[in-house]
Amino acid sequence: xxxxxxxxxxxxxxxxxxxxxxxxxxxxxxxxxxxxxxxxxxxxxxxxxxxxxxxxxxxxxxxxxxxxxxxxxxxxxxxxxxxxxxxxxxxxxxxxxxxxxxxxxxxxxxxxxxxxxxxxxxxxxxxxxxxxxx
Numbered sequence: 001x002x003x004x005x006x007x008x009x010x011x012x013x014x015x016x017x018x019x020x021x022x023x024x025x026x027x028x029x030x031x032x033x034x035x036x037x038x039x040x041x042x043x044x045x046x047x048x049x050x051x052x053x054x055x056x057x058x059x060x061x062x063x064x065x066x067x068x069x070x071x072x073x074x075x076x077x078x079x080x081x082x083x084x085x086x087x088x089x090x091x092x093x094x095x096x097x098x099x100x101x102x103x104x105x106x107x108x109x110x111x112x113x114x115x116x117x118x119x120x121x122x123x124x125x126x127x128x129x130x131x132x133x134x
Contacts, residue, residue, distance in 0.1 A: 001035050001036075001037055002032055002033070003033050003035055004031075004032070004033040005030065005033075006030070006032075006124075007028045007031075008029035008120070009028075010027050010028060011026075011027055011028060011113070022094055022113070024092065024093045024112070024113040026112060026113045028113065029111060029112065029113050029120075029121065030111065030112040030113065031110070031124065032110045032112075033108070033109055033110075034107070034108040034110065035105060035106070035108075036108065039104040039105060040101070040104060040105075040106050041104065043099075043106070046099065046101075047067070047084045047086075047099050050086070050097070050099060050108075051066060051086055054086065054088060054095075058088070058091070058093065059090060059091040060090060060091040061089070062090075063087070063088050065085060065086070065087035066084075066085075066086050066087075067084055067085075067086075068084065069082065070084070070085055070125070072100045072107075072128050073102070073129050073130045074126075081100050081101055081102045081103075081130060082100070082101050083098050083100040084099045085097070086099070093112060093113065094113050095110065096110075097109065097110050097111070098125055102130045107130060109125060
């Protein structure tokens with residue numbers, strides 16, 4: 001279930017040039033935040049199945065980073081929720097997915113064309129605060 005979609009400012013030509021090779025020609029970076037309505041008892045299996053789904057979904061996909069353990073919602077008093085990152089290039093797009101397990105609820109942060117704003121993308125996911133309703 002999608003709960004938010006956020007668009008970056010337009011990516012300028014100087015930012016495109018600074019980013020180097022990128023198959024994605026979109027003029028924006030997009031962040032879509034989804035919550036899986038089904039609780040998942042096995043986060044590693046969920047991530048592995050999601051990786052396979054990405055490989056089936058996109059044409060000529062190349063996984064560029066996988067299984068990087070991150071923490072989302074880190075505070076001075078909370079160590080954060082376990083998260084996995086999946087970065088990939090496909091025929092005409094670049095994606096970064098971050099899967100976060102918040103007490104069995106999976107949040108998916110899906111970035112499209114993240115590289116021209118990679119520092120900003122990092123700042124966004126480091127600022128995310130999940131407050132599960134329980």
